[in-house]
Amino acid sequence: MKRGLEFVDLKYKPKNTDLICLFRVEPAGKLKLKNVANTIALESSTGTWVDVSTEKRYVKDLRAKVFEIKGNFVKIAYPSDLFERGNAPNILSSIAGNIFGMKVIKNLRLEDIKIPKNILVGFKGPKYGIKGIRKFMKIKKRPLLGTIVKPKLGLRTADHAQVSYDAWVGGCDIVKDDENLSSQKFNIFEERAARTLEKANKAEEETGKKKAYLINITSETNEMLKRAQLVEDLGGKYVMIDIITSGFSALQTLREQNFKLAIHAHRAMHAAFTRNKKHGINMMVLADLCRLIGVDQLHIGTVVGKLEGSIEEVSELKEEIEKQRIKETKIRLSQNWWKIKPVLAVSSGGLHPGHVPYLI
Numbered sequence: 001m002k003r004g005l006e007f008v009d010l011k012y013k014p015k016n017t018d019l020i021c022l023f024r025v026e027p028a029g030k031l032k033l034k035n036v037a038n039t040i041a042l043e044s045s046t047g048t049w050v051d052v053s054t055e056k057r058y059v060k061d062l063r064a065k066v067f068e069i070k071g072n073f074v075k076i077a078y079p080s081d082l083f084e085r086g087n088a089p090n091i092l093s094s095i096a097g098n099i100f101g102m103k104v105i106k107n108l109r110l111e112d113i114k115i116p117k118n119i120l121v122g123f124k125g126p127k128y129g130i131k132g133i134r135k136f137m138k139i140k141k142r143p144l145l146g147t148i149v150k151p152k153l154g155l156r157t158a159d160h161a162q163v164s165y166d167a168w169v170g171g172c173d174i175v176k177d178d179e180n181l182s183s184q185k186f187n188i189f190e191e192r193a194a195r196t197l198e199k200a201n202k203a204e205e206e207t208g209k210k211k212a213y214l215i216n217i218t219s220e221t222n223e224m225l226k227r228a229q230l231v232e233d234l235g236g237k238y239v240m241i242d243i244i245t246s247g248f249s250a251l252q253t254l255r256e257q258n259f260k261l262a263i264h265a266h267r268a269m270h271a272a273f274t275r276n277k278k279h280g281i282n283m284m285v286l287a288d289l290c291r292l293i294g295v296d297q298l299h300i301g302t303v304v305g306k307l308e309g310s311i312e313e314v315s316e317l318k319e320e321i322e323k324q325r326i327k328e329t330k331i332r333l334s335q336n337w338w339k340i341k342p343v344l345a346v347s348s349g350g351l352h353p354g355h356v357p358y359l360i
Contacts, residue, residue: 006060007041008034012067018077020114021095022333025074026107026278036104037066037074043102044094045082073111073331086122088248088293096281107278113285114333115292120340124255124294128262129341130322133296136237136262137173137210146174146214148348153180157187161195168203168211175200176348177216179242179268189217189227197234214264218242221250228259238262241295244269248289255294264346265295283313284320284332290343291321297344318345 014020027036042048045064046055062082068075084090096110126132134140147167149160164175175196183189193215200211217227217239224246228239243251243265255263273280283300290298300317320326320335321343328334 005034005038007038007045007047007063008066010067010069012065012077014065014067014077015079017080017116017118019080019083019091019095019116019119020333021076021078021110022112022331023074023076024107024109024111024278025072025105028104028106031104033069033072033074034066037069037076039102039104040074040099040108041066041076044076044097044099045078070330080116080118083119085119088123088252088289091119092248092289096285100279109276109278109280109282110285111282111331112333113288114335115288117336117338120292120338123292123340124258125291125337125340126263126294126296126343127255127258128296130344132341133262133344137212139173139210144173144344145171146176146348147172148176148178149181150178152178153184155187157191157195160187160192161199164196164213165199165203168200169206173210174212174214174238176214176264177240179216179218179266181216182218189215190230193227193231193234193236197231197236201235212237214238214240216240216242216266218246221246221253224250224254225257228254228257228261232259232261236261238264240264240266242266242268243290243295244286248293251290251295252293262296263294264297265290265299267299283317287317287321287343288335291337291340295343297346299348300345301347314347321345 023040025033025036025040027033041064046059046062062079064076064078066074066076078095082094095113100108137144149155149163155163167175181187196213196215200213203211213236215231215236217224217231218241219227224241231239239261241251241254241263244267267286270283270286274283274286287298298321301314316332322345323342324337326335
């Protein structure tokens with residue numbers, strides 16, 4: 001290899017223990033793609049902007065390797081020893097960190113990741129997954145039907161609980177808080193949890209069917225854990241968390257506590273870095289991390305609702321989180337999830353009954 005391209009080896013065959021990243025790269029100015037790819041691998045693994053005398057041979061063995069360049073797609077293999085076991089934020093700090101701000105790049109998008117088994121085993125994955133949720137909701141085949149309390153903000157606690165009750169007895173299985181309802185003075189969390197779960201129990205008794213309340217516990221991490229404990233103590237089945245605004249550290253902390261609660265993941269703020277098809281992070285990567293850490297349900301878009309997302313994108317997200325094995329394509333990496341359970345895909349955002357035929 002030429003000096004200056006120490007992180008490029010197009011003859012390298014990835015090991016089954018390597019974490020693989022697929023990037024879409026647009027170099028700045030007239031820079032060559034191979035040189036920019038080298039810089040991406042360098043910055044996201046063991047290298048820096050200047051040669052250092054302290055780099056040992058064993059450090060060089062940990063270098064990420066650019067092993068394939070096709071068009072503007074670049075594949076990079078990362079030795080798994082670069083990452084701390086069971087630390088999702090640590091993985092992101094490398095493969096989705098400083099590289100997005102480098103001057104040599106005009107646009108950079110992390111399209112997909114392939115997580116090896118030796119990294120997967122460091123995470124819990126979903127507690128219930130699809131089968132577990134269907135079991136405790138006693139719904140074997142049909143889609144779960146849910147709604148969100150509206151107006152999303154402003155209702156007082158008693159009215160919020162009544163709207164939820166009306167939805168349950170009207171046929172909904174699930175009622176969910178909206179992403180920005182937490183514990184405002186007009187609807188304090190503790191009172192809302194108690195009153196709305198009481199209404200859920202009443203609706204179950206009257207209808208003879210299971211009802212679930214997805215209460216938003218998003219907050220500072222310690223407060224979030226207190227709220228989750230309260231929901232469990234009150235007999236709740238679910239909690240909801242805004243995974244992006246809370247952060248993957250908070251999400252992982254919640255999952256590691258091993259509550260008996262299913263985790264519903266709302267992706268508010270994701271489009272700030274997933275919507276631009278040239279620069280940022282594909283929602284596919286976030287979905288992979290959510291499954292790895294262990295959410296049980298994840299919003300994936302609707303195609304026909306108020307939020308953006310093509311039918312191809314939404315379908316691929318569903319496949320990514322619900323299937324055990326994913327096949328590789330030109331713009332997608334393969335994945336074997338081994339013992340990590342599937343996540344239930346959720347369509348939500350500007351839907352009405354007339355959209356149902358398009359969703360099923």
